[in-house]
Amino acid sequence: MDMSETFPIEHGLRGTLARGEPMARHVSWRAGGVARLFYQPADVADLCAFLRALPQADPVLFVGLGSNLLVRDGGFDGAVVFTHHALTGISQIGAGLRFRAAAGVPAPHLARFVAKRGGGGAEWMAGIPGTIGGALAMNAGCYGGETWNHVLCVETVDRAGTLRVRPPVDFEVGYRHVAPKATEQEWFVSGDFAFDRGDEAQAMSRMRELLSRRVATQPLNEPNAGSVFRNPPGDHAARLIEACGLKGASVGGAQVSTRHANFIVNRGGASAADIESLLERVRARVREATGVELVAEVRIVGARR
Numbered sequence: 680m681d682m683s684e685t686f687p688i689e690h691g692l693r694g695t696l697a698r699g700e701p702m703a704r705h706v707s708w709r710a711g712g713v714a715r716l717f718y719q720p721a722d723v724a725d726l727c728a729f730l731r732a733l734p735q736a737d738p739v740l741f742v743g744l745g746s747n748l749l750v751r752d753g754g755f756d757g758a759v760v761f762t763h764h765a766l767t768g769i770s771q772i773g774a775g776l777r778f779r780a781a782a783g784v785p786a787p788h789l790a791r792f793v794a795k796r797g798g799g800g801a802e803w804m805a806g807i808p809g810t811i812g813g814a815l816a817m818n819a820g821c822y823g824g825e826t827w828n829h830v831l832c833v834e835t836v837d838r839a840g841t842l843r844v845r846p847p848v849d850f851e852v853g854y855r856h857v858a859p860k861a862t863e864q865e866w867f868v869s870g871d872f873a874f875d876r877g878d879e880a881q882a883m884s885r886m887r888e889l890l891s892r893r894v895a896t897q898p899l900n901e902p903n904a905g906s907v908f909r910n911p912p913g914d915h916a917a918r919l920i921e922a923c924g925l926k927g928a929s930v931g932g933a934q935v936s937t938r939h940a941n942f943i944v945n946r947g948g949a950s951a952a953d954i955e956s957l958l959e960r961v962r963a964r965v966r967e968a969t970g971v972e973l974v975a976e977v978r979i980v981g982a983r984r
Contacts, residue, residue, distance in 0.1 A: 692729055693721035694765070702754070702981075705761065706745030707808065708943075709902040711951040712754030712981055714740075719761040723868055726760065727840035733758055739838065740980060741866045743783055743810030747817065747904055752951045753982030762812050766868060771796055776876060777831065781869045782812030786819070789872070790886060799877020800829070805886040806893055808905055815867045817976070818857050822889055827852045829872040835865035842868065855909050855976055898936040902945035907958060908973040916973055917941035920961055923968045930957040955979060 700717035703709050716737070720726035733739070738757030742748060762783035769780045769792045776798045780789045786807035793801035803824030807814055814826040815833060832846050843865070851858040859865055893899065908916035920926070920940040928935045932949030935957065936942035943957055962973045 692718075692732065693725045694729065695719040700759070702742075702745070702750040702759070705742055705759075706748050706750060706904070707902060708745075708749060708904050708945055708949070708951075708954060710945055710949050710954060711750035712752045712984070714750070714755045714757070714759040716758040717761060718758060719765045721765070723766065723836075723842070726766070726868070727836060727842065729760070729840075730836065730838060731840035735838070739864075739866075741782075741812060741816075743813045744785065744808065746809040747813055747819075747977050749904065749951055749954055749977055749979045751955070751979065751981035752984040755981040760866075763810060766812070772871065776874045778872050778874070779869055780811045780872065782810060782815070782867050784811045785809070786811060786814050787886075791883075793874050794877065794879050794882035794886070797877060797879060798874040799882055800824070800875045801872075802882050802885040802889065806889050811870055812867045815870050816857055817855050818852055819855070822892075825854075827857065829874060831871040831873050833870045834868040835859075836868050837863050837865045896939055898938045898942050898944050901936070903936070903942045904977050906941045906976050907943050908941055908962070909976045911971050911973065914971070915941075919965050919969055919971055919973070923961075923964050925961055925964060928957065928960070930954075930960065933957045935961060951981075952983065 697717040700714045702711045702714055718729055720729055739760060740755055740757060741760045741762060743762050766781040766783035769784055769789055772779050778793060786804045786809060789811060790801045790804035803822040806821040807819050809819060818825055818827045820826060830847050832844055835843050835845055849860055910916050917940040925935050926940045927937045931953030932946050933953040934944055934946050936944045943954055965971055965973050
């Protein structure tokens, strides 16, 4: 379909519009196909206008840092909304340790903002390699912390460009899982968070400690998407994968990290198909050997080539 016929730039939008955008530029695996339409909104109002202007049949995908996403090699036949550097801003609200962060803000930025204003309990967010929008969408967590333990309310936008403020009770929240109870599709625009009283020096020291642990245990020097599988109850996905002898296993340019077995890295030139094939190989081997069905933590979208 020629998008110039169904989506003219003359709609008066103020953001940046591209067609056929390579998503390998925008996902941390550095692999995958193109998005038919790619839009970086100027602000929230512009985002709402964009969603209203889109043909209703067009699927929509919100992307922040792309650190938990794989777009198949056949690409995404719809509209990608890129929130990073678009939906920005962090502020302290009210009289207490309450903070508002936009969906495109990297989670570590919120951790440092909270610490510098005397807050505590956000240090673990320094270990989240994604945005606030992504953290809200999957209840991201690490080092004993989880996003929705701190949520007061969220602002969402629906397919018609309507904004709503929703409390946590409007969502089913679990381990790496968030599902809206509303029937209409909505995406996160921002979140309000509450944290405890803390000490700035101690909080910054704790963040440095957690980041040092990440550097020591995770393959941060190679393109990856963080933990590939959720930890099964009472166990760790990495332990199961390593026990099955899969550390270092590879398909094309994709490899199970030799540093952390729950990471798949792009050793160079990996296709999305390589990564997905290796992911499925790992899942099948663990199932056969242990009876445990690993659940993918990463999101896979788009068409196979």
